[in-house]
Amino acid sequence: MPTAYPLPTNLSPATVANTASLIRIVALALISGAAIASRLFAVINFESIIHEFDPWFNYRATRVLASKGFYEFWNWFDPTAWYPLGRVVGGTLYPGLMATSGVIYNLLHAINLPVDIRNICVLLAPGFSALTAWATYMFTKEMKDASAGLLAAAFIGIVPGYISRSVAGSYDNEAIAIFLLMITFYCWIKALKQGSALFGTVAAVFYFYMVAAWGGYAFITNMIPLHALVLILMGRFSSRLYVAYSSWYAIGTLASMQVPFVGFQPVKTSEHMAALGVFGLLQIVAFAQLVRSHVSSHQFQKLLATGVISIGILGAMAFVLLTYKGWIAPWTGRFYSLWDTGYAKKYIPIIASVSEHQPTAWPSFFMDLQFLVFLFPAGVILCFRELRDEHLFVIIYAVVASYFAGVMVRLMLTLTPVVCVASAVALSTLLDTFVDPTEPEVVDDTRSESGASTISAPGTNGAAPSPTTPATTSKKAKKAAAAAAEHPTTLSDILASSSTKTAKPKGIYGLDTRIMVVLNTICMLAFFVSHCTWVTSSAYSSPSVVLASSNPDGSQHIIDDFREAYYWLRQNTPEDAVVMSWWDYGYQIAGMADRPTLVDNNTWNNTHIATVGKAMSSSEEVAYPILRKHDVSYILVIFGGLIGYSGDDINKFLWMVRIAQGVWPDEVQEPSFFTPQGEYKVDDNASPAMRNSLMYKMSYYRFVDLFGGAQAMDRVRQQQVPKVGPTLDYLDEAFTSENWIVRIYEVKKEDSLGRDLKSANAFAQGKKRKRSKPTTRRRAIL
């Protein structure tokens, strides 16, 4: 057996196996360490703090769970959210995340490690990313082998597409969901391969955990049935499939119905009907298979086939009828908008307004996946080459997830695991091919083609023996392989037995090409690592509660306006003072300032949000009764015009207008907020509706004064603000943070003399009331 480079001959197979397994364990440990470490940029650059918006609610709920226990948490009614409606928290959330942190918290306290609940919440996502790496390793091992598994684990450990949702402090449902996704898929594949009811049950248990943890569980609910359906259509039905699917579906569905937020949805909504339909189809197919194995008559088999098909059609029609009659709820808007992409913008502006629901441009794909984005199609092709049952899963997953990721930035998260798995299969095949030391023997078909290559061939490969006829070569190789398989004694024997499995001679000649390709691969991987590090540290580690900018000398400058303002609210306002803000900041106000809010990020009540939108987009006179009726004491707006913070309320303002217009089309109209030329302006050309709106007034109130007579400039919209700023009659400026990012206004109480606040203000400023026309006109009494 010729080899490209010398191999040690005195190693026993046991030593080789043991060393390989040790290396695997060490590699997995290192990958876990890298996965955790790369997610700690956020803690190192900033501090141990909860990020963004939704995590603040999760953190608040977890604190309730940790301090008051599970029972209290389960029955928690929060009167401060959605004032005055309140929110039944226990029944309207996915409790998996909080329960996980609660268990860890209690476990650590049971062994006398008094860890703060905040630190558990902050570090939960990095911890689970290590578990994700392990689950991906197991999953990929089923697809190819352990070396591909290690590559996949390394990829998912550091790929930015997953890091973006799991840095330290990003305490969101996705933090544990991707681990659950991968482990469920692994158990499903394992169950399918072995026909094991045990693994089917384990898959169902993890599926239950997933349902309890993330709304994206519907992805699993549809992926597994789709896989099963494709297997049936390809004629790959087997009793293994039947056992695996039935055990997963029956137990998983019953378990998922125990989550209060899910309830009876698995039998009532369209999202879950595919799983039920495939379950029914499997029963029919299994029954037909059983009967066919017992009868022999050809006619009877035909009858049976007709019967099965008609039962299937009847079942499908029953679904259609049930949906039509309304017993099965149609697709909910969120899911429907994945198929009909124009739907959300037209009918559910709240969903369309969320930035992570926007479609994905290609630079985002490349930023999040880098070279994996073009490696994974190669992996998919390699899956087609073998096309075992589990490879079909990867293929379907790749197509479905790449479509979803294109429609919504947020779903990049579901694409990332399959990209890592498929690219790992591809890259590991490349390395297998080029690292494998066996050289194929030069087949003598060149003699007839050209004499030159026959002469050069032995010259370039010193190890290659003199040409022999193909027939004897293969015979010899077979003999050697058979002998080696019986008594594998050396490393080269193991290699020989594995490489002669294929009929065609295959392999790489020479050493230079091997070194070149392997070096090339190492360079690519190194570039990938540096890219991931750069993206993670620069783009995905900002808590967004604390902003960073750099001083002229390059040092980091922390902008801490949000916490400054929330802390002011906490310290200076009565505990029951209702704060109105746009819904984005609801969870943060509840979490950091501990004050009641009108609307928050759990956008369940469109009308309530539209009410806030209407108040923000109307004039003071119109907004004041709304504010008073909702007991609003303070209004909080985000304004970035001074330091150029682009995520401020003026930039979100059009969505407030749109959502308000959806409920009150007569009173709020989007076109009136544009200039006659159709531009969105805040300068002198701004439309009257814009300049009179509460949002505009609150944002630019006293902004001009800052510039001391010079032209005031809005640095986000790059427009010059009018010289004369807006005036406020019904509100008082209460607090403005250091960089003007957060501005808080107090709503004035009604005038004690019964005047309207505008005239009271005018009186206080010493203005005379105009007497040019009578103020009240007598109405004719009918």
Next chain:
Amino acid sequence: MRYSKSLLALLYLPICLIAAQDPHQQLVELAKAGNGVIKLDSKTFDLLTSPKRTWEFEPSWNAVGEAWATVPKEHRDNHFFATLDFDNGQTTFQKLGLQSAPVVYVYPAAQGPLVPASGKVSPLKYDFSNGFDAGPLAESLSKHTPIPIPYRDPINWARYFTIATGVLGLLVTLRFISPIIQSRWTWALVTVAVSLVMTSGYMFTRIRGSPFIGNDGNWVAAGFQNQFGQEVSVVAGIYGLLTMSFLMLVMVVPYQTSPARQRLQIYLWSGVFVIVYSVLVSLFRVKNRGAS
């Protein structure tokens, strides 16, 4: 009579292409005469650029008006559709300060039982952001009429016919192309093509309606979260080339029986891979200026 008390006038201003000669027909003839290019003089320029050039809106408006004519008389007579052509009502145009056409105003009842609940009686302007189709127009006007306008999109028979013939044709050809459909490599090609096109931002251009190239002829859109249609094809092509050269190294090269030819292929495909990857990275840096 009830309707005399509550008069709802729906005033529709401009267009009406009922001139002596249909201007569209006129333009078609002119274009024919000039081999596809219209030679303009001062008169035909006015014709082409007059505020009447909203060719496509009038049918929608008439369709909605006709739909309203079918509702029961008691409701029908409480709400009216009307049009005003610029030629006949220049003073009205000036009074309302209108610069462009078409414009749709809804004048709610100012007195009587049909005054809107909000009490607003000032005219409302219809927002054309949903396009000039009859469906959205009827839907939004229905908010102001006593009963919803019973407008239904006309059935697009041509479309159903095309679909039906397509399905039939597919079934007929299925027998002949079944070996292609049953080949795993057909499916592999389709799968990979879909993945590549999707990861090149095709859905972004579909949903946002991005142009194929920019106004200034530049095919790379400025900004990280933005792209033009041509970028989809270029990026998908780059990805496809990279995938293919990678697959060559894995699936074709090892089966070569001649060492020299194999070596040549390995160097060739590795070279292609490195060069195209470099092009991709530099393209990414154009999009993301701060890239590493």
